[in-house]
Amino acid sequence: MTTDNQAYDNLTRFAAEQPSDHPLDLPVRDPRVTQRMTFGTYLPADLHRAFKVRCIALDLKMADATEQAIRVWMDQNPA
Structure with a gap:
């Protein structure tokens, strides 16, 4: 059975092995807001x-x- 700490360590290792570039070109928060x-x-x-x-x-x-x-989500689900 995996403990929370082991699960966290596994996720941390997994994330560290992933490419550093983000797969989506997402907008960055507008600093003027x-x-x-x-x-x-x-x-x-x-x-x-x-x-x-x-x-x-x-x-x-x-x-x-x-x-x-x-x-x-808002862009993909217009009113």
């Missing part, structure tokens, strides 16, 4: 951990990656 809102949600623990590890591997803040993901 100064007003920020708090956003919270619940994710499965394994998805949260994998997301965190991937952000570390890509040297990206989780907030910035979340913003990019939401912007992509």
Whole structure:
């Protein structure tokens, strides 16, 4: 049975082995945007951990990656 620490170590090693370039050309947060809102949600623990590890591997803040993901989703799902 794999413990949380072992799973984290495995994910960290996996992320470190991945290419350093991001597969998507995602927009970077606009530095002119100064007003920020708090956003919270619940994710499965394994998805949260994998997301965190991937952000570390890509040297990206989780907030910035979340913003990019939401912007992509908004572009793909117009009202």
